[in-house]
Amino acid sequence: MKVLGVNALFHDPSAALVVDGFVVAAAEEERFSRRKHGKRPVPFAAWELPEQAMRWCLAHAGLRPSDLDAVAYAYDPALAEPIDALGLHDPSDDLRQAYADRAPAFLAAALPGLDPDDVRFVPHHVAHAASAGLALTDGHADVLVLDGRGEATSHLAGRYEGGVLHPLxxxxxxxxxxxxxxxxxxxxxxxxxxxxxxxxxxxxxxxxxxxxxxxxxxxxxxxxxxxxxxxxxxxxxxxxxxxxxxxxxxxxxxxxxxxxxxxxxxxxxxxxxxxxxxxxxxxxxxxxxxxxxxxxxxxxxxxxxxxxQPAAGDAGTALGAALTVAAEHGPTRPVPGADLGRRFDDDEIEQALRAAHWPAERPDDLAGMVADTLAEGGIVAWFQGASEFGPRALGHRSLLADPRDPQNLDRLNAVKGRESFRPVAPMVLEDRAPDIFTRGPLPSPHMLFVHDVRPPWRERIPAVVHVDGTARVQTVDRTRTPRLAALLEAFEERTGVPVLVNTSLNTAGRPMVDSPRDALELFGSAPVSMLVMGPYVLTRPTPDTAAQRDR
Structure with a gap:
């Protein structure tokens, strides 16, 4: 059973692919279009089809649109009501309704070979519910959905039993x-x-x-x-x-x-x-x-x-819609992590470096080289594995820094063009987290809880401690991200601190970096000391190497 899920009606357009109950891929359109939240500065801005994300999901699995058994659209126009009846005052709602009614035709036009009759409407909050209740569990869990709005509601509470949702x-x-x-x-x-x-x-x-x-x-x-x-x-x-x-x-x-x-x-x-x-x-x-x-x-x-759910916003409804339809035909499987987006192998990264004429090293001790830069006060752009699905950088597309220096918070916010009150997050190995953080649940792989920083550590890692003594922790699994785990260990060997600053790899108003080209563009324009892509390391060129590169 091959199901493509699509979110395209409110914001954060996205696509996800489920094959025989397994989540194969999921991505947001903004990572391809480079338009934050997938919005264009024109009318219908909120209704951009995730054409590139849909096509990538299919290409990643080696499928054509005609191979799909269903396309699950995360909105059901049959449940919508006039805005006056809902007490809302959004003049675009009539256009949204007309757009949703024509979604099968729009999808078929974007994916030649797709049969419009294969498009299934999934209620918005049911799609949200499945993105958590089916994607994060074995199909047995309570589920609570709260957002801005769906077709006519803003909330759903229920329970999954055997993969079937029972709204309450x-x-x-x-x-x-x-x-x-x-x-x-x-x-x-x-x-x-x-x-x-x-x-x-x-x-x-x-x-x-x-x-x-x-x-x-x-x-x-x-x-x-x-x-x-x-x-x-x-x-x-x-x-x-x-x-x-x-x-x-x-x-x-x-x-x-x-x-x-x-x-x-x-x-x-x-x-x-x-x-x-x-x-x-x-x-x-x-x-x-x-x-x-x-x-x-x-x-x-x-x-x-x-x-x-790491992609708890509307982007996640593409995943939930696909899982909802897939669950009608057999069991679904929870996803192992949020790294569901594009992945680039070493050869593809090397080709991007050659095309950009950037000199790069491939050190024998990658973790040691990067840890030295961080311990010396450098800011490192870290690009590894598949990109994250959702708004959190979880060690695949991250900016890293030394948490011991309180000035690194201001430096990172300056690099990213963010407000000074915005915190950055600590990244720590799972087995070290309880020594430093308390109160919130551990492990915390998706950075979706806050934790109290134990008092002895607040002065040791000030860059990641928020004004109220808390931190939004991300724990790192050694088996899932061994290269990142090695970096954390190497940094601790040099500093005695098993924590790094982690924030998303992007600058103000831009989506998170997704491809090697995106990473090279950021490195070329932002005051970042080092870019690490796969096994390759780029550092700031000296005047001599810059002149050589430009020849």
Whole structure:
């Protein structure tokens, strides 16, 4: 059974391929088009088909469109309702509906040989649910989905049994925790449906002094749903322009909204557990990227295992849609990791280096050479294996630095063009993590929880410690990423510190690096000391080597 999943209606267009129950590939269109979130600066921006991602998934598996048994589209137009009935005010909704109705024809035009009758509509939140409940477990788990919106709802709570979803609750629009957080994101001067994680970071600098007032308008209803009445954010803190500095009032507003969101999500998770008595909770939808809320779910609900989807946003619905259709024809298998995107072998990397006329080394002791650069204060661009599916850099497309130097946070934010309050993450081997981090669940391979940094370590790794004493940890599995594990070991041998700074390999407004060409472009334009691609190492050329390269 060969199923191609597609997300193309809201944002983050993506594709995923499932063959005989196994996830073969998944990728976001932005990694190919180099347009962040897959949006074009024209009308219909949010409805870009992931043409390149779809074609890559098929090529990766050696398939043609005619070989597919089904295309699973992560939206069901039959469930949509007029915006007036939903209490929304998005004038593009009528266009979105017309687009969804014509999706089979659009897909067939993009993939010649595809039969439009093979297109299956999968409800948006069902696709989200499967991206976690089927992709992260053996098909037996509770699942909680929270995002901005689907066809007519913003939430789904249910349970998977034997790979079959049993919905237990949902929340009708316009009530939406995701849209509420998007509105706040825009009020605080950030880009909605994109920069919500900045609000979470800013919240750490504030005090939730408005939380009680917000709870009167935002709260769980005790029956598996919730209420989000309209909030006049300006009555609490004036709207910030994108180019204005943030104030304590803005931070306090962010902290208050973050606290109320966390409390509401915890109440929803407790209600769901009360219905099922389950021990595993899979999370999806954009709200599942809120690391602070995820940690509180783990700490304050009866669930022993909390499993957020690494691609919890709309990109993940392509994966979930494909798994939903595949599960109707047989068992599906959980994915071993988030590295589901493009991979380039050593020969392909070497060809890219030759085409760019960049001199490179292939050292016998790669880990030692890179660890020396990091220990001496260098910033390293690290490009290894298959790219990650989702917004987190997990050691495949990363910028690395020494956590001992607090200035490295500012240096990395300057390289990436980010706000100064944005944290970076620590990367650590699984077996060393408990020595340094506590409270959150370990291992934590997808960087989707926050952990307290043990006090003796806060002064040793200041670059990765957030203002509140926490860190968003990524643990590294030696068997899955041996080259990265060797680097961590080599760095510890030189410094006594088993941690590296990790942030995504991109600059401001650009998608994460995906190909060798992307990596070379970043290295050529950003103040990065070293680029490591596969076994090859590039360092900044001296004037003599630069002149030789240009001849």
């Amino acid at each position: 609750a949902g929340q009708r629009l316009p009530h939406s925790l995701g849209l509420l957080y998007e509105d706040l994101t825009e009020h605080l001067g950030f880009l909605r449906s994109s920069d919500e994680y900045k609000v979470m970071a800013l919240a750490s600098y504030g005090t939730p002094r408005h939380a009680d007032a917000l709870r009167e308008r935002v709260h769980a209803d005790g029956e598996g749903g919730f209420v989000t009445e309209r909030v006049d954010w300006s009555a609490i803190a004036k709207q910030r322009a994108a180019d204005e500095p943030w104030t304590r009032d803005h931070a306090d507003l962010a902290a208050s909204a973050q606290r109320v969101l966390e409390d509401t999500v915890i109440d929803l998770a407790r209600w769901l557990h009360g219905q099922t008595g389950g021990d595993r909770l899979a999370l999806a939808g954009g709200v599942a990227l809120n690391c602070v809320a995820n940690t509180r779910i783990f700490a304050e609900t009866p669930y022993e295992h909390v499993l957020p």
